[in-house]
Amino acid sequence: MQELLNRKKGLHRRILIVDDEFIEREMLGNMLKGMYEVEYAEDGEAALDNIKRDKYKLSLIILDLHMPKLDGYSLLEILHSDPELRRIPVIVLTVEKEAEVKSLQLGAADFITKPYGVPEVVQARVMHSIELAENSVIIHETERDELTGLFHKEFFFEYGRKLDEQNDNAPMDAVVIDVNRFHIVNELYGREFGDMVLKKMGESIHGFVNENGGLACRSDSNCFYVYIPHRTDLKEMIPQQIEELDKVFAEPRISLRLGVYLDDGSCADMEQRFDRARLSCRRLSESYETGYAFYSAKLHDTELYNEHLLQDMDKALAGKQFKVYYQPKYNIEGDQPRLCSAEALIRWVHPAHGMISPGEFISLFEEKGLIHKLDRYVWNEAASQIRKWRDKYGVTIPVSVNVSRVDVFDPLLGDMLDRIIKDNGISHEDLLLEITESAYTDSSQQIIETVSALRGRGFRVEMDDFGSGYSSLNMLTSLPIDALKLDMKFIRNICVNKKDCALVEIMIKIADLLEVPIIAEGVETKEQVELLKSIGCEIIQGYYFSKPVPSDEFESFIK
Numbered sequence: 001m002q003e004l005l006n007r008k009k010g011l012h013r014r015i016l017i018v019d020d021e022f023i024e025r026e027m028l029g030n031m032l033k034g035m036y037e038v039e040y041a042e043d044g045e046a047a048l049d050n051i052k053r054d055k056y057k058l059s060l061i062i063l064d065l066h067m068p069k070l071d072g073y074s075l076l077e078i079l080h081s082d083p084e085l086r087r088i089p090v091i092v093l094t095v096e097k098e099a100e101v102k103s104l105q106l107g108a109a110d111f112i113t114k115p116y117g118v119p120e121v122v123q124a125r126v127m128h129s130i131e132l133a134e135n136s137v138i139i140h141e142t143e144r145d146e147l148t149g150l151f152h153k154e155f156f157f158e159y160g161r162k163l164d165e166q167n168d169n170a171p172m173d174a175v176v177i178d179v180n181r182f183h184i185v186n187e188l189y190g191r192e193f194g195d196m197v198l199k200k201m202g203e204s205i206h207g208f209v210n211e212n213g214g215l216a217c218r219s220d221s222n223c224f225y226v227y228i229p230h231r232t233d234l235k236e237m238i239p240q241q242i243e244e245l246d247k248v249f250a251e252p253r254i255s256l257r258l259g260v261y262l263d264d265g266s267c268a269d270m271e272q273r274f275d276r277a278r279l280s281c282r283r284l285s286e287s288y289e290t291g292y293a294f295y296s297a298k299l300h301d302t303e304l305y306n307e308h309l310l311q312d313m314d315k316a317l318a319g320k321q322f323k324v325y326y327q328p329k330y331n332i333e334g335d336q337p338r339l340c341s342a343e344a345l346i347r348w349v350h351p352a353h354g355m356i357s358p359g360e361f362i363s364l365f366e367e368k369g370l371i372h373k374l375d376r377y378v379w380n381e382a383a384s385q386i387r388k389w390r391d392k393y394g395v396t397i398p399v400s401v402n403v404s405r406v407d408v409f410d411p412l413l414g415d416m417l418d419r420i421i422k423d424n425g426i427s428h429e430d431l432l433l434e435i436t437e438s439a440y441t442d443s444s445q446q447i448i449e450t451v452s453a454l455r456g457r458g459f460r461v462e463m464d465d466f467g468s469g470y471s472s473l474n475m476l477t478s479l480p481i482d483a484l485k486l487d488m489k490f491i492r493n494i495c496v497n498k499k500d501c502a503l504v505e506i507m508i509k510i511a512d513l514l515e516v517p518i519i520a521e522g523v524e525t526k527e528q529v530e531l532l533k534s535i536g537c538e539i540i541q542g543y544y545f546s547k548p549v550p551s552d553e554f555e556s557f558i559k
């Protein structure tokens with residue numbers, strides 16, 4: 001850019017005159033010498049060498065059409081097809097009229113007819129062509145991203161809106177493409193490699209837009225927007241395009257996420273189309289495989305609903321709309337089942353949506369980094385409930401609370417739980433902590449450290465949903481845990497499916513090996529209870545005994 005500006009100030013501009021006739025070269029050169037640096041070439045091949053070598057220094061090429069080796073037309077064609085050489089303006093020297101049209105079609109900026117006539121006219125045409133080209137380069141550079149050559153976002157939206165206006169708002173599809181985990185790609189393979197990935201993405205997208213019409217931009221570091229005239233076959237085209245891209249990015253494997261909005265007439269403008277494409281993109285996980293999703297009205301409704309829940313959360317916490325329910329756990333070792341503890345499970349009694357189960361909001365809160373607020377609330381409520389029951393009935397019912405996989409990363413987790421214990425005057429073994437098995441497999445080192453520290457403080461930690469998270473046996477033996485809670489799906493068919501029954505037996509053996517009790521969750525029938533008892537399961541939780549209930553209803557179990 002700086003070089004361009006210097007040139008604009010008239011510091012140095014270089015012109016290449018290409019003509020096989022010595023006299024013609026000299027005449028033209030003399031007209032321009034005082035104002036420019038002038039170089040000469042006597043045939044097309046020599047000219048091409050010079051142009052390739054000095055492509056950034058040349059301000060203009062003046063080209064004769066009839067030359068040996070490589071003629072002017074062929075040279076024009078070569079220049080025009082090369083994105084780096086295309087920006088150098090070419091004035092063609094012509095004698096006959098047809099040649100003018102043909103050379104303009106091949107991308108020439110202007111022409112000068114032989115014989116030359118007055119020098120002032122030649123000089124003016126030269127000056128004019130150079131300035132026009134320089135201005136357009138400056139515009140091009142401010143509009144476009146240097147690395148990929150695609151538009152910057154602001155210009156993209158501006159031109160997109162113009163395009164819509166010009167086409168009477170014809171239907172347009174919007175595609176958002178993200179390079180997954182791009183910061184890691186940069187870190188692992190270096191910035192240069194990262195740049196190369198973006199550049200290749202830019203090239204592919206450029207090619208796609210050239211073929212199908214429309215516009216594209218790089219919206220931010222690793223994200224691209226494509227705006228194209230609506231086509232009914234885009235659904236089939238996307239997988240093909242992905243296959244092509246996968247070939248380009250096979251080694252090392254780069255994966256993408258594509259969110260697509262197909263115009264169905266329900267969007268008012270370009271921005272809205274891209275909001276929707278972005279939304280479908282965001283809903284995809286950053287997996288190692290390239291994935292894509294099309295926008296749907298259902299997705300839109302879910303997103304709106306989730307947005308409401310997120311907006312309402314703080315008010316709901318303050319207004320105690322969240323209710324902690326308790327589900328009893330029974331020890332079945334003796335003749336009579338004996339209440340041994342409870343699990344605290346949250347429900348949201350929403351003023352507009354009614355009773356909402358945790359399945360609808362826990363992972364949403366986890367994703368948005370809000371789960372710690374809710375969990376802290378539940379832990380406090382549960383601790384205070386333990387204390388109330390103790391004061392009222394003189395017995396301690398230990399209550400287990402769920403600890404989100406996200407909480408595990410909170411360095412103040414242990415301090416906070418200690419505080420809750422202390423504030424409510426209960427002891428560590430009264431508040432049991434449940435952590436789902438998949439948290440162990442996802443971030444094993446972190447979880448081992450956290451759980452060891454919690455146990456060091458005196459807490460007891462139960463592994464929730466055991467059997468669903470693919471722990472290896474090897475890993476299990478090194479895990480610090482105090483109980484295994486069998487995942488519900490194994491219990492469901494335990495009485496009808498021999499394999500499931502055998503699996504549960506194996507898991508009970510594993511618990512024995514680890515010297516921890518096993519808790520079966522989701523037990524609904526008498527047969528399941530008896531079978532579990534016969535194969536050595538000690539503790540049972542499930543609808544057979546009770547659904548999760550509010551604290552006052554739970555009191556009937558204590559009595």
Ligand code: C2E
Nearest residue numbers: 345346357358359362378402403404522523524541542543
């Ligand atoms: P979870 O911790 O594995 O809880 C057991 C789930 O099984 C509960 O669902 C419970 O109502 C249900 N359940 C219990 N017995 C039976 C049965 O016999 N049959 C059937 N079909 N289901 C049974 P719920 O309350 O909807 O909770 C779902 C999940 O939400 C929980 O799974 C837990 O992962 C999460 N969750 C609940 N409360 C909290 C909380 O306060 N904090 C966090 N972080 N997660 C929570």
Ligand code: MG
Nearest residue numbers: 343402434464
């Ligand atoms: Mg649980």
Ligand code: MG
Nearest residue numbers: 464465485521
């Ligand atoms: Mg569970």
